[in-house]
Amino acid sequence: MKFGIVVDEGPYTHQASDTAYQFTKAALEKGHEIFRVFFYHDGVNNGTRLTVPPQDERNIQERWTKLAEEHKLDLVVCIAAAQRRGILDENEAKRQGKDANNIAPGFRISGLGQLIEAGIVADRLVVFGD
Amino acid sequence: MSTLHTVNKSPFERSSFISCLNHVKAGDAVLMIEDAVVAARKGSAFAEIVEKAAKDCTLYVLGPDLAARGMGEDDLIAGIKLVDYGGFVDLAAEHDRTNAWL
Numbered sequence: 001m002k003f004g005i006v007v008d009e010g011p012y013t014h015q016a017s018d019t020a021y022q023f024t025k026a027a028l029e030k031g032h033e034i035f036r037v038f039f040y041h042d043g044v045n046n047g048t049r050l051t052v053p054p055q056d057e058r059n060i061q062e063r064w065t066k067l068a069e070e071h072k073l074d075l076v077v078c079i080a081a082a083q084r085r086g087i088l089d090e091n092e093a094k095r096q097g098k099d100a101n102n103i104a105p106g107f108r109i110s111g112l113g114q115l116i117e118a119g120i121v122a123d124r125l126v127v128f129g130d
Numbered sequence: 131m132s133t134l135h136t137v138n139k140s141p142f143e144r145s146s147f148i149s150c151l152n153h154v155k156a157g158d159a160v161l162m163i164e165d166a167v168v169a170a171r172k173g174s175a176f177a178e179i180v181e182k183a184a185k186d187c188t189l190y191v192l193g194p195d196l197a198a199r200g201m202g203e204d205d206l207i208a209g210i211k212l213v214d215y216g217g218f219v220d221l222a223a224e225h226d227r228t229n230a231w232l
Contacts, residue, residue: 016138130232
């Protein structure tokens with residue numbers, strides 16, 4: 001079965017990203033397909049590569065990147081939400097005249113159409129937020 | 131058409147769990163995750179409402195979240211089923227759609 005996942009909250013403040021990660025991992029282990037994980041609102045903060053949590057703590061952002069590498073996941077960050085919160089890829093940084101970018105490997109920035117498409121294509125859309 | 135409802139807030143904090151119970155239809159399932167697991171505890175002020183709801187729909191609670199809050203199977207109101215993340219995935223697949231009560 002094809003699952004679409006929506007993450008509406010950032011890391012460390014709410015449990016949403018943790019629950020979404022555990023759900024995604026369990027679905028993959030059961031042989032399901034994850035069509036896309038869409039990060040919306042504060043959820044875009046899951047897509048920065050610049051976080052440095054203590055070494056004995058889970059690294060939420062890196063965990064998503066690793067899962068995406070292992071399973072070729074499509075991790076999409078909402079562009080409007082990302083711009084407001086300072087999540088930029090190389091193109092966006094250039095376009096907005098910023099001196100750096102911070103998008104994590106495995107993530108890409110795109111629009112809300114990607115969420116709509118996930119809703120249409122996936123058999124189930126599961127939302128995680130606060 | 132059946133729905134899997136997920137609730138993630140304690141009924142002591144927000145009204146989403148009670149709103150959810152007021153909207154469930156026969157054949158639906160309600161899964162308590164994150165802070166909502168406290169609603170599954172027997173003897174609480176909400177226990178009577180939850181016991182009544184358990185007769186109309188199937189109630190589940192996410193085991194890892196229950197354990198993280200110091201509770202186990204012995205603390206549950208009779209009729210509430212315990213699932214892990216794999217069970218959560220199964221419930222999402224078994225029902226036609228999911229609705230998160232955020």
